[in-house]
Amino acid sequence: MSTLEPRTPTEPSKQLECFPNPRPEALYQIESVTREFTCNCPATGQPDFATIRVRYVPGPRCFELKSFKLYLWSYRNEGHYHEDVTNRILADLVAATDPVWMEVRGEFNIRGGIATTVTARHGQRPAGLEEIERAPLL
Numbered sequence: 229m230s231t232l233e234p235r236t237p238t239e240p241s242k243q244l245e246c247f248p249n250p251r252p253e254a255l256y257q258i259e260s261v262t263r264e265f266t267c268n269c270p271a272t273g274q275p276d277f278a279t280i281r282v283r284y285v286p287g288p289r290c291f292e293l294k295s296f297k298l299y300l301w302s303y304r305n306e307g308h309y310h311e312d313v314t315n316r317i318l319a320d321l322v323a324a325t326d327p328v329w330m331e332v333r334g335e336f337n338i339r340g341g342i343a344t345t346v347t348a349r350h351g352q353r354p355a356g357l358e359e360i361e362r363a364p365l366l
């Protein structure tokens with residue numbers, strides 16, 4: 229006999245939820261990284277796997293992580309070229325959060341002996357944050 233409450237299954241979603249920047253007066257950078265991104269190659273239909281790194285200096289809003297996870301999940305059964313999907317993610321995040329600066333980096337796994345990394349940016353990174361290194365994968 230289970231004591232767990234019945235749950236509604238989680239579904240992928242293109243909806244990015246945001247919350248107000250809790251420290252709009254502060255100059256800081258946020259980095260979110262996932263190794264669990266998948267989409268399909270539009271030419272072959274084969275799955276593509278990638279690490280997606282988002283680094284940004286927030287403006288008025290920050291994106292909520294669970295909604296970001298569901299947003300990325302929504303690409304799982306769609307066909308996209310690496311260059312397209314990386315730029316789409318950037319465009320959607322910029323539209324949702326209005327950041328001072330944002331970078332989305334798609335580090336796609338080796339396919340046919342070639343690894344591909346696509347980096348897309350929006351805005352100018354503020355002085356004083358250039359020395360912040362990318363977070364290591366854990």
